[in-house]
Amino acid sequence: MHEMAITESILSIVLAEAEKRDATRVKTVKIEVGELTNIVGDCVQFYFELMSKDTLASGAEVEIEEVPLQARCPSCGSVKKIENLDFLCECGGVMKIIAGKELAISAIEIE
Amino acid sequence: MEIKLQQNILAANDKIAVDLAKIFKDKGIYVINLMASPGAGKTSFILHTIEALKNKLSVAVIEGDIASKVDAEKVREHGVSTIQINTGGACHLDANMIRGALNFLNLDETDLIIIENVGNLVCPVEFDLGETVKVVILSVPEGDDKPLKYPRIFADSQVLIVNKMDLLDYTDFNVDGLKRTVNNLNPGINIFEISCKSADGIDNWISWLKDKTDKFLKLK
Numbered sequence: 001m002h003e004m005a006i007t008e009s010i011l012s013i014v015l016a017e018a019e020k021r022d023a024t025r026v027k028t029v030k031i032e033v034g035e036l037t038n039i040v041g042d043c044v045q046f047y048f049e050l051m052s053k054d055t056l057a058s059g060a061e062v063e064i065e066e067v068p069l070q071a072r073c074p075s076c077g078s079v080k081k082i083e084n085l086d087f088l089c090e091c092g093g094v095m096k097i098i099a100g101k102e103l104a105i106s107a108i109e110i111e
Numbered sequence: 112m113e114i115k116l117q118q119n120i121l122a123a124n125d126k127i128a129v130d131l132a133k134i135f136k137d138k139g140i141y142v143i144n145l146m147a148s149p150g151a152g153k154t155s156f157i158l159h160t161i162e163a164l165k166n167k168l169s170v171a172v173i174e175g176d177i178a179s180k181v182d183a184e185k186v187r188e189h190g191v192s193t194i195q196i197n198t199g200g201a202c203h204l205d206a207n208m209i210r211g212a213l214n215f216l217n218l219d220e221t222d223l224i225i226i227e228n229v230g231n232l233v234c235p236v237e238f239d240l241g242e243t244v245k246v247v248i249l250s251v252p253e254g255d256d257k258p259l260k261y262p263r264i265f266a267d268s269q270v271l272i273v274n275k276m277d278l279l280d281y282t283d284f285n286v287d288g289l290k291r292t293v294n295n296l297n298p299g300i301n302i303f304e305i306s307c308k309s310a311d312g313i314d315n316w317i318s319w320l321k322d323k324t325d326k327f328l329k330l331k
Contacts, residue, residue: 002202002234009120017116028113031120036263038233085262087295094298097266103237105118 003043006103010044010062011051014108018056023110026057030109034102035069069100124238127206131241134218141327142224144242146264148257149230151250152274154182155307157225161189163317168222168324173212175204175229182227192216203234206241223324232261236268244323246270251278255289258296265293270301272316277306 010029018026029048033039041064052058069082075093087095119125135142147153161170171192174183183195194212196204204226216224226242228235236245247268249257252275258265265271271293273286286304293300301319305312 002237005201005203005205006120006237009123013116013118013120013122017114017118021114036266037237038261038263085259085292085296094295096298101263103120105116105120107113107115109113111112 003040004047006039007044007047007051010105011048011055011057013105014057014060015055017108018110021110023056025111026060026108027111028061028063028107028109029057029105030063030065030107032065032067032102032104032106034067034100036097036100037103039103041066065106067099067102070098071095072098121237121239124206127210128239128241131206131209131213132243133241134213135224135241135243136330138218138221139327139330140218140221140224141324142226142240142242142244144226144228144235144240144245145248146228146232146235146245146268147230147248147250148232148253151230151248151253152307153227153230153248154185156248156272156274156305157186157227158189159307159310159313160225160317160320161186161191163313164223164321164324165189165191167321168328169220170223170225171216171221173204173209173224173226175208175227177201177229192221198229202229202231203238204228204240205238209240222328232257232264236264243327244269246272248272248274249289250275251282251284254282255285255292258289258292262296265300266296268297268300270303270316270319273302273304274307276304276311277308 014029045062048062071082072079073089073093073095076091089095145153172186174195177198180195183193187193194215196208196212245268247264303316
């Protein structure tokens with residue numbers, strides 16, 4: 001539901017970066033979204049299309065990479081992808097989240 | 112040309128939140144970011160907390176709602192400073208809104224600020240407000256499966272309040288199952304089972320909070 005606010009932030013970061021580099025156009029915006037962040041990629045794409053009209057980023061493609069929820073066991077050090085929120089390690093330890101909360105622009109492609 | 116950025120999308124919010132956290136720390140103010148679904152009992156919970164502490168601490172409340180002043184009016188009747196933020200449609204409070212609200216509070220004479228976030232289990236948790244602690248309320252009628260559906264809010268909160276325990280007998284709510292899920296997701300989370308209706312269990316929460324705020328007051 002908060003994709004609107006998220007998209008506003010994305011656009012302002014992208015435009016600032018593009019202007020800083022004297023770009024004539026932004027072609028692609030690559031975004032990393034952790035599994036735990038509850039962001040709906042389709043909404044971000046839709047809002048981005050609307051909000052970027054008449055800017056350098058108009059028509060840019062938004063690529064969303066979902067980062068799976070991963071955790072590491074503090075006892076034995078093993079790492080696994082978490083499914084069904086099962087954080088129990090085979091060794092009996094409770095694993096700690098190491099990935100899945102990302103919300104970042106990983107890269108942009110400009111001309 | 113591709114440019115690597117690795118730029119946190121919420122950096123602008125997080126920067127303000129860091130500034131707010133510094134203000135709160137410098138002024139010795141304990142700040143609760145209270146989150147829950149609509150109808151989970153956020154306002155009733157705040158009123159119980161105010162009643163238990165208002166003679167000991169100077170409490171202020173920041174009310175976030177999409178529209179209306181209903182909650183702020185209820186809270187104000189209990190004699191504490193109350194600021195209403197209407198988000199005008201936004202589903203969460205952000206750090207900038209809190210920064211604006213602070214202009215209306217006397218921070219030198221405030222010990223505890225309770226921020227009632229917009230009723231929603233999804234969005235509020237993404238936006239840090241500079242708070243000392245995130246508290247989430249889950250009420251029994253909502254069901255014990257909510258942490259499975261909305262894990263982030265249960266993963267990032269330091270306190271889980273299970274409210275409406277008086278209704279337990281009328282539902283299939285599995286308290287032990289809930290605790291197991293939440294403890295796995297977030298080891299060390301503090302869980303309090305309460306009923307705002309009967310006031311059962313409120314004492315445990317208040318004594319936990321009093322202990323925390325006492326430590327903060329010593330820093331003043």
